[in-house]
Amino acid sequence: MSRARPRRRLLRPTLRLRLTLVYGTLFVASGLVMIGATYLMVGARIPDLISFVQTAGPSGPMRISDPHLNIDKGLLSGPESTRVLARKQETARTDTANAVLTQGGIALVIVSAVAVGLGWLIAGRVLAPLHRVTDTARRIAMAADRSLHERIALTGVNDEVKELADTFDTMIQRLSHAFDGQRRFVANASHELRTPLTLSRALVEVAMHRRTASPDLVQLGETLMEINARHERLIDGLLLLARSENELGERAPVDLADVTTHVIAHAAAEAGKVSVTLYESPGEALTLGDPVLLERLVQNLVENGIRHNVRDQGFVRVVSRVLSEDQVEVRVDNSGPLIAPYDVPGLFEPFRRLNTDRLYTAKGVGLGLSIVRSVAAAHGGKVDAYPRPDGGLSVVVVLPRHHAMALEAE
Numbered sequence: 001m002s003r004a005r006p007r008r009r010l011l012r013p014t015l016r017l018r019l020t021l022v023y024g025t026l027f028v029a030s031g032l033v034m035i036g037a038t039y040l041m042v043g044a045r046i047p048d049l050i051s052f053v054q055t056a057g058p059s060g061p062m063r064i065s066d067p068h069l070n071i072d073k074g075l076l077s078g079p080e081s082t083r084v085l086a087r088k089q090e091t092a093r094t095d096t097a098n099a100v101l102t103q104g105g106i107a108l109v110i111v112s113a114v115a116v117g118l119g120w121l122i123a124g125r126v127l128a129p130l131h132r133v134t135d136t137a138r139r140i141a142m143a144a145d146r147s148l149h150e151r152i153a154l155t156g157v158n159d160e161v162k163e164l165a166d167t168f169d170t171m172i173q174r175l176s177h178a179f180d181g182q183r184r185f186v187a188n189a190s191h192e193l194r195t196p197l198t199l200s201r202a203l204v205e206v207a208m209h210r211r212t213a214s215p216d217l218v219q220l221g222e223t224l225m226e227i228n229a230r231h232e233r234l235i236d237g238l239l240l241l242a243r244s245e246n247e248l249g250e251r252a253p254v255d256l257a258d259v260t261t262h263v264i265a266h267a268a269a270e271a272g273k274v275s276v277t278l279y280e281s282p283g284e285a286l287t288l289g290d291p292v293l294l295e296r297l298v299q300n301l302v303e304n305g306i307r308h309n310v311r312d313q314g315f316v317r318v319v320s321r322v323l324s325e326d327q328v329e330v331r332v333d334n335s336g337p338l339i340a341p342y343d344v345p346g347l348f349e350p351f352r353r354l355n356t357d358r359l360y361t362a363k364g365v366g367l368g369l370s371i372v373r374s375v376a377a378a379h380g381g382k383v384d385a386y387p388r389p390d391g392g393l394s395v396v397v398v399l400p401r402h403h404a405m406a407l408e409a410e
Contacts, residue, residue, distance in 0.1 A: 016123045023119030024112065031108040039100050129154055129161040133168060140172065148176035193235050201228045253402050254291050256298070256320040256330055257282035263298045264318060271306050276314040278302075283321035285328035288402040289379040297375040298330060300368040301395055305334030309392070328401045336392035344385050344393075348373050372397065 136152045151172065154165035207213065208221035260282040271278050287294070298318070305316035316334045323329040350370045369385075372395070376383045381399035388394055 016120070016127050019123040019126075020116060020120045023123070024116040027115045027119075028108070028112050031112060035100065035104040035108060038104065039097060129156070129165065133161075133165050137168070148172055148179060191239070193231075197228055197232055197235065201225065201232075204228065250290070251288045252291060254287055254289055254294050256285035256287060256294070256328060256399075259291075259295050259298050260318050260320045260330065263295065263302050267299070267302045267306060270303070271316065274306065274309065274314070275312050276306050276309050276316055279315060279317040281317075281319040281321075283319065285320040285322055285330065285399075286402045287328050287379065287399045289399070293375045293378065297372050297397065298332075300372050301330070301332040301397070304368045304395075305332055305336075305393070309334055309336045322401065323398060324401075326401050326403075327398050330397045330399075331394065333388065333394045334392045335388075335390070338391045339387040339393060341387055344387060347385065347393075348383070369395075 132154065133152055136150060140148060140150060151169045152165040153169065154162050156162060204221045204224045208218050208225075213221075260280055264278050264280045268278060302316060302318060306314075309316070314335045316332065319329075319331045319333075321329055321331075348369045350367055369383075373383050376397050376399065379399050381397060384396045384398075386394045386396075
C-alpha cells in the first residue's frame with residue numbers, strides 16, 4: 001500500500017477567492033486613503049469653521065457661549081477670552097476628528113463588506129465558463145475515452161474563455177475520431193481473422209482423422225490445434241476488449257454475488273488440475289451494467305489467479321460486498337510468487353505478463369487484466385491491484401451501487 005499524499009489542494013485558495021480578495025483589498029486600501037485625506041483636510045479647516053458669537057470689536061470684550069463646552073461666560077476680554085476660545089477650538093478639533101474616524105470607519109466596513117460580496121458574485125459570473133470547461137474535462141477524464149462525444153459548446157462573446165473552450169472541443173473531437181478508428185480497426189481485423197482460423201482448424205481436423213494418418217501427423221495436428229485455439233482466444237479477447245471500450249448501450253441490474261458463485265462453479269475443474277483451492281464469500285453487491293461483461297470481468301480475475309499461482313497448495317479467494325452507500329466491490333486475492341510494486345501497473349497493459357514461468361497453462365494471452373480494467377471503466381468503476389506480502393496479487397474492483405435494486409431487496 002502506498003502512502004497517501006497530503007492534500008495540498010485543500011490549502012490553496014481558488015481563483016474566485018483570490019480575485020475577491022484582490023477586489024476587497026484594493027477597495028479597503030482606497031477607503032483608508034480617503035478617510036486619511038478627509039481627516040487631514042477637516043483638521044486643517046477646523047479653526048475656520050468654529051462658530052462663536054463676538055459681541056464687541058477685536059480689542060473689546062466678547063461673549064462666549066457654547067452648550068458643548070458647558071460654558072456661558074458672558075462678556076469676556078483679554079487673556080481669559082483667548083483661553084476659552086483656544087479650549088473651544090481644541091475640543092471642536094478632537095470631536096470632529098473622532099467623528100470622521102469613527103463614522104468613516106463604520107461606513108468603510110459596511111461598504112467593504114458589500115463590495116466583497118459583489119466582488120464574489122462578479123468573480124463567479126466571470127469564472128462560470130471556466131467551471132463549465134473544468135466540469136466537462138473532469139467527466140471525460142473520469143470516463144476515459146468513452147465520453148469523447150461530449151462537447152463544451154460554449155456560447156457568448158468571442159473572448160479568451162470561449163477561444164479556450166472551442167480549442168478544447170476541437171482537441172476532443174480529434175481524439176474521438178482517433179479512438180473510434182482504433183476500435184473499428186481492432187474489431188474488423190479480429191473478425192477478418194476468424195475465417196482463416198476456422199478454416200485452418202477444419203483442415204487440421206480432417207487431416208488428423210484420416211485412416212492413413214500416421215502418429216507423427218496426429219501429434220502435429222494436436223499441436224496445431226492447440227496453437228489455433230490459442231489464436232482464437234486471442235481474437236475473442238481483442239473483440240471483447242474493443243467492445244468493453246465502447247460506451248454501454250443497455251444496462252441491467254446485476255448482483256455480483258450471483259456472478260461470483262457462477263464463475264467459481266465453472267472454474268473449479270481448472271483449479272483442481274493445478275491444486276489451487278477456491279474460496280468464495282458472495283455477499284450481496286448490486287450494480288447496473290452488462291451481465292456478460294461483468295461475468296467476464298470476474299472470470300478473468302479468477303482465471304488469472306489460478307494460472308498465475310504456485311504449483312501446490314495455492315488459493316484464490318473471491319469476495320463481493322457492499323463497500324459504501326454508493327459503491328460495491330469485488331476483491332480477488334491469490335497466492336503466488338512475490339511481485340514488486342513497480343511491476344503491478346504493467347500487468348494491466350495488453351500483452352504484458354510479469355514472466356512466463358508464472359504461467360502453468362497455455363491459455364493465457366496477456367489480455368485478462370486489460371479487459372478487466374476496460375470493463376470496469378465502461379461501468380463507471382475502477383480497478384486497483386496490490387502485491388501481497390506473502391506473494392501473489394490482490395485485485396479490487398469498485399463499481400457504482402444500484403440503489404433502486406438495493407431498496408427493493410431490503
